[in-house]
Amino acid sequence: MADRRLQVFHAVAKQLSFTRAADALFMTQPAVTFQIKQLEEQYSTRLFERRHGSIALTPAGELVLEYAEKILALSDEMDIRIGEMTGEMRGPLLVGASTTIAEFMLPRVLGEFNALYPQVRARLIVANSESIENRVAEHTLDVGLIEAPAKVSGLNSQICCEDxxxxxxxxxxxxxxxxxxxxxxxxxxxxxxxxxxxxxxxxxxxxxxxxxxxxxxxxxxxxxxxxxxxxxxxxxxxxxxxxxxxxxxxxxxxxxxxxxxxxxxLKRSLYLVHPQERFQSRLLVTFIDFARRKLKERAV
The missing domain is CATH 3.40.190.10 (Periplasmic binding protein-like II)
Known part of the structure; x- marks a missing residue:
């Protein structure tokens, strides 16, 4: 597992907010501030510039973010690969969906998936398509289901059904x-x-x-x-x-x-989006195939 301080730093760097990072990590803001302070003391440099009501990454912070993303991605990949060696589908699955899909199409799909794989801990984040797309691009979501093709570079869009x-x-x-x-x-x-x-x-x-x-x-x-x-x-x-x-x-x-x-x-395609150049676990691949099949069945 990756250093907790790096996980906290990554969340703050992506959100550019101690408060929002604390909410995302289910931590208190003082605890987040303490972790960042420890990391800055370790490297004897400031990672964030504190401004009036906002923060920004310093050059050192930009460098740490670059390596933190690589380290966290490798840590996740290691955890998943070791888990897959046991032959059991398990672990967290962070799914984002636009409001229409999340409220009227996806709950049943997630319920059926959980019945097949009870060791998977799915978490659903609901927002509009633009927000979901951005969070997938930031790697804070594993996969998104949205109502238009992805516009952000680095994302793969797959049509999952017609609506x-x-x-x-x-x-x-x-x-x-x-x-x-x-x-x-x-x-x-x-x-x-x-x-x-x-x-x-x-x-x-x-x-x-x-x-x-x-x-x-x-x-x-x-x-x-x-x-x-x-x-x-x-x-x-x-x-x-x-x-x-x-x-x-x-x-x-x-x-x-x-x-x-x-x-x-007036017809549209609904899309599954995920990062193009990123390790995909067997869990993620299985969920994408399952969701595409089930959503197509419900659209008929």
């Missing part, structure tokens, strides 16, 4: 009388949108642009950070939203919301 998005509204909203909706049909109605950085927001903006409608010209009433928040506002009758078919399945069955397909259909 279709539809308009949702309450049964007495004016759009409810339509059997299908074209992009131009939506321009005069109140739109409840996802927030910038969301994969859903990115694909809906592109859809409107491709059909001659500038997203900024829509009557956007709110920008919200989760599918549940979208449904909550739409259920008040304030406007319509565009979401994955999986998002409103329960509300449609109960008659609380209607879903209306778009014409032409």
């Amino acid at each position: 279709e998005l539809e308009v949702i509204c309450v049964p007495d909203y004016p759009l409810a009388e339509f059997a299908v909706l074209r992009p131009a049909d939506l321009a005069d109605y109140e739109f409840i949108s996802r927030e910038p950085g969301s994969g859903t927001r990115e694909i809906t903006d592109a859809y409107f642009r491709n059909h001659g409608i500038a997203p900024e010209s829509l009557k956007t009433q709110m920008e919200l950070g989760s599918p549940e928040a979208l449904k909550g506002v739409v259920s008040t009758g304030l406007g319509f939203a565009i979401v994955s078919r999986a998002v409103a399945a329960k509300e449609k069955q109960l008659g609380e919301l209607l879903s209306i397909p778009l014409d032409p259909p």
Whole structure:
């Protein structure tokens, strides 16, 4: 196992915050500060410049970060390879997912995976696609499931399944009388949108642009950070939203919301992302294959 001080230093260097690093490591901030102080005393140099309300790496800190990433990666690889020699799938699995996937698609997949491999300790981090992609690139997540191809260099994107998005509204909203909706049909109605950085927001903006409608010209009433928040506002009758078919399945069955397909259909690929040039454990490879298979089955 790698030196704990290096693990703490790596977290602080990546977050550039003692407080956020402490939260990520489940430590107190004084404990994090003590570990960094010990490391600085060992090398007789400062690793961070303390500024008003912020910190930055010194040149020595940049060098230590470069080696810390190599040492921690090798330590993880050693632990995994030794574990694999026993023939048992075990260890931590850090999975990140965008909110739509995390709330409506992934829980069952993780539950079934855990039933097959009970010694695996999966941890799910939920954020929008942009945040998940960045955390995978920083190696603070093993794998991410997002709603658009990765934009950050050094990441490998694999399509895991297809998803279709539809308009949702309450049964007495004016759009409810339509059997299908074209992009131009939506321009005069109140739109409840996802927030910038969301994969859903990115694909809906592109859809409107491709059909001659500038997203900024829509009557956007709110920008919200989760599918549940979208449904909550739409259920008040304030406007319509565009979401994955999986998002409103329960509300449609109960008659609380209607879903209306778009014409032409709005479909997207969902992606598994992981670092390109990094050792992949048998656990990670197994999970990626399992998740792709299960998500494809549920999309049919």
